[in-house]
Amino acid sequence: MADRIRIENSFSQNAKVGWYLAKRDIKQANKWTTMLIVAVMTFTFLNLVVVSGILVGLIQGSEDAQKKYGIGDVIVSSFINRAYIENTSEITKIIKTIPGYKNHTVRFGGSARVESNYRSTLKPGEVRDGAGATFLGIDPVQEDSFSGVSKFVIRGSYLTPQDQDSILIGKNLLYEFTPIEAPGFQTLKNVSIGSRILVTSGSVSKEYYLKGILSSKVDEFDSSVVALDSEVRKMTGRTDLNASTIAIQLQPGSDPVAAKQFLLDSGVGTYARVQTAEEAFPKFLQDMKSTFNILGNAISGIGLIVASITIFIVIFVNAITRRRFIGILKGIGINRKAILYSYMYQAFIYAVFGITIGMAMTFLVIKPYFTAHPINFPFSDGILVATVTGTLLRGAILLVTTVIAGYIPAKIVIKQNTLSAILGR
Amino acid sequence: MISAKNLTKIFTSGDQTVVALNDLSFSVPEGQFLTVTGKSGSGKSTLLYQLGLLDLPTSGEVLIDGVDMVPMSENDRTMTRLNDLGYIFQDYAILPSLTALENTVVPLLMQGYSKEEAEIKAKKALEKVGLLDRMNNLPSQLSGGQQQRVAIARAIGHDPKIIFADEPTANLDSETSDQVIQTFIDLNREGQTIVMVTHEPEYAKLAHRTITMADGKIVSDIMNGQRH
Numbered sequence: 001m002a003d004r005i006r007i008e009n010s011f012s013q014n015a016k017v018g019w020y021l022a023k024r025d026i027k028q029a030n031k032w033t034t035m036l037i038v039a040v041m042t043f044t045f046l047n048l049v050v051v052s053g054i055l056v057g058l059i060q061g062s063e064d065a066q067k068k069y070g071i072g073d074v075i076v077s078s079f080i081n082r083a084y085i086e087n088t089s090e091i092t093k094i095i096k097t098i099p100g101y102k103n104h105t106v107r108f109g110g111s112a113r114v115e116s117n118y119r120s121t122l123k124p125g126e127v128r129d130g131a132g133a134t135f136l137g138i139d140p141v142q143e144d145s146f147s148g149v150s151k152f153v154i155r156g157s158y159l160t161p162q163d164q165d166s167i168l169i170g171k172n173l174l175y176e177f178t179p180i181e182a183p184g185f186q187t188l189k190n191v192s193i194g195s196r197i198l199v200t201s202g203s204v205s206k207e208y209y210l211k212g213i214l215s216s217k218v219d220e221f222d223s224s225v226v227a228l229d230s231e232v233r234k235m236t237g238r239t240d241l242n243a244s245t246i247a248i249q250l251q252p253g254s255d256p257v258a259a260k261q262f263l264l265d266s267g268v269g270t271y272a273r274v275q276t277a278e279e280a281f282p283k284f285l286q287d288m289k290s291t292f293n294i295l296g297n298a299i300s301g302i303g304l305i306v307a308s309i310t311i312f313i314v315i316f317v318n319a320i321t322r323r324r325f326i327g328i329l330k331g332i333g334i335n336r337k338a339i340l341y342s343y344m345y346q347a348f349i350y351a352v353f354g355i356t357i358g359m360a361m362t363f364l365v366i367k368p369y370f371t372a373h374p375i376n377f378p379f380s381d382g383i384l385v386a387t388v389t390g391t392l393l394r395g396a397i398l399l400v401t402t403v404i405a406g407y408i409p410a411k412i413v414i415k416q417n418t419l420s421a422i423l424g425r
Numbered sequence: 426m427i428s429a430k431n432l433t434k435i436f437t438s439g440d441q442t443v444v445a446l447n448d449l450s451f452s453v454p455e456g457q458f459l460t461v462t463g464k465s466g467s468g469k470s471t472l473l474y475q476l477g478l479l480d481l482p483t484s485g486e487v488l489i490d491g492v493d494m495v496p497m498s499e500n501d502r503t504m505t506r507l508n509d510l511g512y513i514f515q516d517y518a519i520l521p522s523l524t525a526l527e528n529t530v531v532p533l534l535m536q537g538y539s540k541e542e543a544e545i546k547a548k549k550a551l552e553k554v555g556l557l558d559r560m561n562n563l564p565s566q567l568s569g570g571q572q573q574r575v576a577i578a579r580a581i582g583h584d585p586k587i588i589f590a591d592e593p594t595a596n597l598d599s600e601t602s603d604q605v606i607q608t609f610i611d612l613n614r615e616g617q618t619i620v621m622v623t624h625e626p627e628y629a630k631l632a633h634r635t636i637t638m639a640d641g642k643i644v645s646d647i648m649n650g651q652r653h
């Protein structure tokens with residue numbers, strides 16, 4: 001008896017014995033039950049990450065498209081109370097000196113009304129088949145190099161610098177692609193490639209041929225009539241070269257905030273509004289993103305509660321059926337904390353396996369799949385937004401919740417009277 | 426070494442009151458093999474639970490090495506059970522998910538031994554009860570007698586001051602029971618203090634001393650000639 005160790009039960013000792021018991025309990029547990037619990041944890045994790053990730057991804061896809069094809073990394077636009085950017089030529093020169101500059105496109109904008117059946121004789125009470133639209137003037141070569149807009153021509157062909165009499169029309173203006181019949185919402189019907197379209201801007205009208213139809217999921221193009229910049233300037237009565245917007249792309253890794261600051265420091269802010277893409281996104285996108293985020297978190301929260309209850313029940317049933325053995329352990333001097341830790345470890349192990357499998361599925365299967373096959377949403381190509389940090393955070397939340405869900409039932413059973421537990425009364 | 430002083434245990438259920446232990450006082454010196462006998466309901470198991478700190482008496486004292494254990498905290502009582510006491514239950518009470526070796530190792534780990542040290546000590550205990558060759562078997566792979574010997578190995582593995590055995594042969598056939606009792610006798614010969622509850626008069630006689638109980642009282646306390 002001389003070598004008997006008499007020390008207080010420390011945390012590490014309780015933890016060591018708890019781990020020893022937990023490992024053996026899991027090893028001897030029914031494999032199907034263990035697999036089922038791990039599957040519950042995996043699906044809960046996926047519910048936490050994927051559901052909210054897809055909801056946010058629908059908006060993120062739209063923002064990414066806006067950034068890539070419409071706004072760029074930084075956008076210079078006319079002040080709200082002005083129609084154009086003064087000193088556009090000077091500003092363009094400054095833009096090219098931004099550190100990290102990659103590309104830019106100059107766009108001219110105005111408003112116009114387009115009509116397709118203007119040659120028909122109208123019956124009494126009948127109105128012309130027309131729609132209001134943004135009249136967007138571009139340099140076709142520069143714009144295509146910036147946004148690759150030519151690839152969004154789903155019917156017909158893209159503009160060339162010689163196409164003074166041709167236009168492209170966004171699909172939102174055509175009934176064939178946007179079959180909405182609502183008061184105040186007008187679209188063009190019976191329009192095809194080669195159709196004559198009357199464009200009226202202010203008091204100036206001109207007949208154009210429809211050369212192509214655009215479908216880009218970026219409002220900039222899908223709700224616009226696109227013509228050569230010279231045509232738009234002519235139609236809107238502009239004799240200078242002052243543009244409406246200049247979208248700027250930066251080299252990968254460049255800081256848009258720094259680029260914006262560079263432009264402001266160069267005096268561009270005197271003549272125009274300078275915004276990063278984040279600042280220029282339409283507010284409804286930001287609102288939808290927040291709403292979808294809340295919705296995703298609510299769904300994830302419910303999933304988390306379901307998983308917690310599942311683990312609670314599993315551990316509770318496990319502890320109740322082993323009530324006598326818990327009593328025996330206490331009877332032979334095993335500290336109740338060590339027994340408690342053994343159940344918390346079991347919950348921890350289930351959660352770690354579930355989260356690990358869920359992480360692997362997220363980053364090796366689901367995310368690559370959605371990147372390759374985005375969800376075809378009306379205004380975006382939905383992707384899965386799952387950052388490593390965000391995913392780890394959700395994993396940590398699930399882990400903590402699961403361990404707590406394991407702790408509570410074990411605590412309830414362990415605190416019962418030792419002798420009553422041993423004798424099963 | 427262990428003493429009961431005016432030990433009383435009263436169970437109350439509704440209006441009914443049962444005096445399970447009625448003002449018992451006695452001592453068990455170090456190295457003694459004491460058996461407690463009596464009819465069912467005489468209070469012998471209740472006595473064992475009080476002495477083994479598994480239950481609290483209504484009044485009185487349980488002294489181990491002169492220290493009263495009754496006022497101690499639950500944690501201190503658990504520590505005392507771990508370090509100083511060993512238990513052998515009627516139905517073995519070994520853990521089904523652990524092998525014979527692992528069952529024996531657990532209290533040693535709790536005492537602070539490393540896994541390697543604990544396994545060495547556990548193997549020694551299993552060897553002492555003749556089960557070293559079955560150390561990697563789960564309880565379900567062992568016979569009743571072998572399971573009871575695992576329980577004995579677990580009880581002696583950490584060198585307790587006193588071993589408590591509650592009718593350890595109740596579920597065993599006579600041949601296996603004899604083997605188990607022989608194990609107790611061998612342990613006692615090595616100096617181990619043992620308090621054993623038994624129904625079997627022939628096993629009771631093999632101990633140094635036998636206390637017979639009835640209605641919660643000691644009706645006889647005799648020294649057995651066979652061992653002296």
